[in-house]
Amino acid sequence: MAVTSPLAGPVPELAFTVLDAARVEYAAAPTLAFSLRIDCAGGHQVRSVLLDTQLQIGARRRHYDESMHERLFELFGPPAAWGSTLRTLLWTRTSLSVPAFTGSTVVELPVPCSYDMEVLASKYLDALPDGEVPLEFLFSGTLFYAGAGGQLQAARISWEGDAEYKMPVRVWRETMDHYFPGSAWLRLGKEPFDALCAYKARNAFPTWDAAVEALLAEAG
Secondary structure: OOOOOOOOOOOOEEEEEEEEEOOOOOOOOOOOEEEEEEEHHOEEEEEEEEEEEEEEEHHHHHHHHHHOOOOOHHOOOOHHHHHHHOOOOEEEEEEEEEEEEOOEEEEEEEEEEEOOOHHHHHHHHHOOOOOOEEEEEEEEEEEEEEOHEEEEEEEEEEEEEEEEEEEEEHHHHOOOHHHHHOOEEEEOOHHHHHHHHHHHHHHHOHHHHHHHHHHHHHHH
């Protein structure tokens, strides 16, 4: 971080630690809440933090057995090429307003989750049967704090602030099962959807599942 003025003194340094992750029970969309601890060295009075977070999946930092090769083929290609194709995936970006604290505080960082299988992060998470997801949190934003004499100071938080967390795969699966029990989401173009809708109506299928299962049976 940069010093705001020659008279302001050194800017407080923030350190970030992700403690835990759990699903949000009641939300408009599937949401995970990460418990985030923020430490401010030197006993500075933090008035507030406008925190921007970029959340990435460090796909290179976990092991994949043979059973997962086919499920990850669409993302990374054949395993022989993973030395160059296996890469970090951007999950999402989110913002949070952190209230005043001195020393340290723990806040909940909400992260909406998508079940759209065209989103790379969702496709990757759905492909993992178990184990852990190596996550990388990159932080930036604006820090407001009490300077010398108690005056309000502001400073930018650089992207050098980061934290890592190994999220159990079961946390993501439990979240999806909680909001979409026994189902998955698929987006179609308007023309394929209209054709499928007409097929369903012509054959008097009671559900979309029945229409798709019939098409799959016809295709062998």
